[in-house]
Amino acid sequence: GRKIQLTDxxxxxxxxxxxxxxNLVHLRGNELSLNTFINGVSFFDNPHQLFTPGLSPDIIQSVNIITGxxxxxxxxxxxxxxxIVTRTGFDANNHGSVTIGAGNYLRDNASVDFGGHSERLGYFFYAQAFQSDRFLNTPEPRRLHDRGRGSRSFAQLDYRADTNDFFKxxxxxxxxxxxxxxxxxxxxRGRDSFQRNREQTAVFSWEHLFGSSSAVSTSLYERLASAxxxxxxxxxxxxxxxxxxxITLGAKSDYSLFIGSQHAIKTGIxxxxxxxREDFIFDPRGNEVEIEPFAFRGRKSGGQASFYIQDQVRPFKKFTANLGLRYDxxxxxxxxxxxxxxVNLAYALxxxxxxxHFAYNRFFAPPPIENLLVSASLGFGGNPPRISRSNHFEAGVTHSLLDNLVFRLTGYWRSDRNSFETTELANVRIFAPTTFDRGKAYGIEFSARLSEIxxxxxxxxxxxxxxxxxxxxxxxxxFTVEAVGPGERGPAAFDQIHTGAAGLTWRHHASGFxxxxxxxxxxxxxxTIPNDAGEKVSLRLPDHFVANFYVGVDLFRKERCGLGLQFxxxxxxxxxxxxxxESEFTPIQFSPPRFFSGSLRLRF
Known part of the structure; x- marks a missing residue:
């Protein structure tokens, strides 16, 4: 199906x-776990749609998902x-497309893109608009007051000054x-709370090649995110x-050096x-909430400086080691x-x-920036969310069969000092970062990939x-008023023991179906849910199985103008x-119902 949100x-x-x-997604026992790198630059902002408008998947040229x-x-x-590497006009070759989609629950969307290039200049432009009557997960099975709409725009200019200098x-x-x-x-009661998210980002990059063995890449970046x-x-x-x-402002520079086939050294700052800037008001107005009324105004500036050096070394043919140090x-x-x-090791047989493969990684993770100031002000004893420090171990095996089928088995174990969680302020969808004193996550992952036969x-x-x-x-x-004592341990809110996903695709290349x-x-x-007697009972929500089906056809694929249909x-x-x-003070949230949708894409 057509993916509107990056997390999809x-x-x-x-x-x-x-x-x-x-609509949050948790990976490997992490609360706020997704980290998006856009053309080599990362931001602290949470990519989930409650916090930011997000990046459209349509502007992605390629993406490498790293989990260990x-x-x-x-x-x-x-x-x-x-x-993520974003799309460029040098690959678009003076082509574009228009896509229109519609579905039940007002799940409508439209987008247009176009890109081209001259000998030295490449340009790519993209715009999208979408709406839905089922925007966020709901606190009841039926939808009540859940309409959302948004728009996204993206532009990229690439300039090849000469054979050694590239600007983006x-x-x-x-x-x-x-x-x-x-x-x-x-x-x-007539509750009609509403939220507006805005985001603007700019990344300017310059890459210079020193012959075929070394290069330097420097980026200036900024982002304004508001809610x-x-x-x-x-x-x-x-x-x-x-x-x-x-507001985020930054500068980043990376230097790469290749020494024969044995060393790929990279260092950067x-x-x-x-x-x-945060301003909040809160008033329970007679409702049974254990948080007193407050008016908060916070202003704070700070930042982070990071330096790293790494070397991907091959001391002999079958062994590869990626060794590095990072200072934050x-x-x-x-x-x-x-x-x-x-320390990341791989040995081929x-x-x-x-x-x-085997890996040992130490992590240094500052707290999320969304609602950080109010969280620091209202936390237990005035204690702010703390920096998370972790030790992560991973080991596994990958086996390929007949060049089409790849199996991967991986086990991981992570120990956290200060483990991230988010707490909601009395069911008004203001989430603040929180840290537990310690955290632990471990698991076994199995995957199989069949490339197209x-x-x-x-x-x-x-x-x-x-x-x-x-x-x-x-x-x-x-904001939590749940008194969790020292040494008191429990499963994280995202502790789902068994998770599975599978998919099958068939293509008839002659017809495009x-x-x-x-x-x-x-x-x-x-x-944790109260029973009929009002006592708190710990349980697990029921398991679930979801089936999704998609069909489509690509017409006139060999012509300059093509047409794609999808249902x-x-x-x-x-x-x-x-x-x-999320907590004992907020209601259960429910999945979306059955969705029907279709789209038409015109390529020109």
Whole structure:
């Protein structure tokens, strides 16, 4: 199906991905785990649609999803890294497309793109608009007050000054407006809370080649991300509103040196300035909430300086080691620094068809920036969310068979000092970063990938993960009024033990017809729910199985102008199931119902 949100491309291909409350995706037992690198530059902003408008998958030329064995060049978030290269006019070759999509629940979208180039200048432009009557996961099986719409735009200019110098400017401007979903009680009161997210990003890069053995790449970058919560107009519901403005400015430079076939050395520095502005009001207005009314105004500037060096060395033919060190110095509401070692080893057997791999990585992860200031102000004892420090071990084997089929088995274990969580302020969708004193996550992942068998037109994938995630008190930061004592341990809210995904695609190349099926399974996440006597009971939400089906045809593929048609059925059984319960003070959230949609794409 057509993917509108960036997180939609993660779930089918990462075996540990767990869908959760408010459309969040958790990887390998991490709460806020996705880290997007755009043309080599990363930002602290959370890519999930509750926090930012997000990046459209349509502008991606290629993406490498990394969930373990992290080289030293990557920092800040370590559940899953999306290393994205954006589309360029040098590949578009004076072509473009127009896509129109429609579906039930007002799931309509439209986009246009065009790119071309001269001898030295490449240009690519993209614009998208979308809407949905089922924008966020809802606190009841039926939809009440959940409409959202948004637009995204992207432009990239590439300039080849000569054979050794390349310049690139990538620009984005995105926005979403959406209602906050209601319960039946909220709807009867007339609650009409609304949120507006905005984001603007610019990345300017220069790459210079020193012959064929070395290169330097330097980038200047900035981002403005904002979220405005408009309070409800009814006189009975909890009153909450506010504005968050996060500004990021930075400069990054990387130097690469290749010494024969044995060494690929890379070193770099990243200097980032963060300017956070937060204004919030909160009033329970007689509702049973244990948080007192407050008005908050926060202003804080800080940043991070990072340096790394790594070497991918091949001391002999079958053995490869990626060894590195990374230093991070961070200061916003809390300060800290760390020297992190990265050891990633791979040994090939059976003429390269079997590869054994092992990794030990130390992680230094500053807290998320969304609502960080108010979290630091209102946390237990005035303690701010803390920097997370982790030790991560991974080992596994990859085996390829007949050049089409690849099996991968991986086990991982991670121990955290200060484990991230988010807590919601009294069901008004203001989430603040929180840290538990300790965290632990471990699991086993199995995946199989069948590349397309050309004569049959078949390709497939299968993913399965068995994993656990635990967190231990006490808590720092956040809005929580749950007193978690020192040493008190429990499963994380995203602790889904069994997760599976599978897919099969068939293509008839002569006609351009194709059909695909995708399946997802989850064993359920933990929740605390009061029973009939009012006592709190810990249980697991029921397991779920989701089936999605897609069919389409690509016409006039050999002509300059082509036409693509697609029809989708998602959650074909129309089973609406409980996804997650963020805390005992917020309601359960439910999955989307059955979706029908279709799209038409004109290529020119």
């Amino acid at each position: 491309i993660v779930t089918p291909f990462v075996s540990s991905a767990v869908g959760s409350h408010d 064995g992290f080289p030293a060049e990557f920092g800040n978030r370590f559940g899953g890294i999306l290393d 400017l990538a620009l984005t401007a995105n926005g979403t407006n959406f209602e906050l979903p209601n319960t039946t009680e909220d709807a009867l 405005r919560l408009l309070p409800t107009s009814d006189p009975f519901s909890i009153q909450a509103g506010g504005l968050r403005n996060d 990243d200097l980032m300035l963060l300017r956070l 110095q961070y200061s916003v509401v809390t300060s800290g620094h760390a020297l992190s070692s990265r 059976n003429s390269g068809h079997t590869v054994l 050309k004569r049959l037109g078949l390709s497939a994938y299968f993913n399965y993960t068995a994993q656990r995630a635990f967190q231990t008190g006490p808590i720092s930061g956040g 194709w059909a695909s099926a995708a399946f997802e399974y989850g064993s359920g996440t933990p929740a 989708n059925v998602e959650n074909a059984t129309d089973r609406v199931f409980a996804i997650a319960k």
